[in-house]
Amino acid sequence: MPPSPAPGWTAWAVLPSAPPTRPDLLAEQIDGGQAFRWQRDDAGNWVGGWNDLALRLRLDPHGRLTYSAPVALQPRLPAALTTYLGLDPANSGLTDALPWRSDAHLADCLEAFPGLRILRQPFGETLLGFLCSATKQIVQIKQMMALLARRHGAPLDFAVNGEPWHRLPTWAELAQTSEADLRACLLGFRARYIHQTARFLAANPGWLEATEQAPYAEAKERLCSLSGVGEKVADCVLLFGAGRLEAFPVDTWILKALARRYGLDGWKPGQVAQFGRAHFGPLAGLAQQYLFAYERRAASESSRQGKK
Numbered sequence: 001m002p003p004s005p006a007p008g009w010t011a012w013a014v015l016p017s018a019p020p021t022r023p024d025l026l027a028e029q030i031d032g033g034q035a036f037r038w039q040r041d042d043a044g045n046w047v048g049g050w051n052d053l054a055l056r057l058r059l060d061p062h063g064r065l066t067y068s069a070p071v072a073l074q075p076r077l078p079a080a081l082t083t084y085l086g087l088d089p090a091n092s093g094l095t096d097a098l099p100w101r102s103d104a105h106l107a108d109c110l111e112a113f114p115g116l117r118i119l120r121q122p123f124g125e126t127l128l129g130f131l132c133s134a135t136k137q138i139v140q141i142k143q144m145m146a147l148l149a150r151r152h153g154a155p156l157d158f159a160v161n162g163e164p165w166h167r168l169p170t171w172a173e174l175a176q177t178s179e180a181d182l183r184a185c186l187l188g189f190r191a192r193y194i195h196q197t198a199r200f201l202a203a204n205p206g207w208l209e210a211t212e213q214a215p216y217a218e219a220k221e222r223l224c225s226l227s228g229v230g231e232k233v234a235d236c237v238l239l240f241g242a243g244r245l246e247a248f249p250v251d252t253w254i255l256k257a258l259a260r261r262y263g264l265d266g267w268k269p270g271q272v273a274q275f276g277r278a279h280f281g282p283l284a285g286l287a288q289q290y291l292f293a294y295e296r297r298a299a300s301e302s303s304r305q306g307k308k
Helices: 023-031 071-076 079-084 104-112 123-131 138-152 171-175 179-187 190-203 207-213 216-224 231-242 252-262 269-307
Strands: 046-050 053-059 065-068 155-160 163-166
Touching: 023 046, 023 053, 053 071, 053 155, 104 269, 123 138, 123 171, 123 190, 123 207, 123 231, 138 179, 171 190, 179 190, 190 207, 207 216, 216 231, 231 269, 252 269
Parallel strands: none
Antiparallel strands: 046 053, 053 065, 155 163
């Protein structure tokens, strides 16, 4: 029998636009560093959301993606979920366009994570998430985002795991929040970056929307002018929040991957990013996500074997 929906939530329904997948692939896409508002509930479902949406996700016995949402949100789904998960028809065939035929390691990455996609998240929320990310692991970023939502975001008319679900605060709301209150959300030095960015955006209405629509190079330059935003954060925001697949974020995982797999030992992040865009082409960001996922899994497997 299918699992029962939570009280006040819709029955579980298959998302028609989603091809069958595996639990590890679903986890990698929504909880592998692209987004930071997904968590497991006691039944093993994924619970999360964006903007004023919240929903549960799980796979049925056939690997089909199913969802359940608060009844009031049902009319806006599944279209919003299809877009968020990168399942729009325009994205079909992108993986096959990557240079895997001439790149054996990339081919291995694609085989390990078939169907991995780039999320299409709200631009402002993506910027907030990656401003929280400096020197932090995914679990810590999720904690900061949860505190920001609970303390400074508006509660919505439904509960998740028995607690009211809060949307993230808008940048306008963050501009009215003191740096001290931001620090209380475990942000540390990142509170200053968020506080200064919020004040800048409040003084420059429309700046964020114009940046999202600008050409890649211009959008990246604009983002890098914000407090706390370097090239890596800017590329993450553009890739995961604006669908700019030419962006190639370079973090420690990518530095290790390209040093080990492509002989780029000792290269600086800017040089690696330039190589990535040249080698992988206009879909470099999609290739980056496969490389990132593969390297993290390889490190996890190596760590488990070392403990045996």
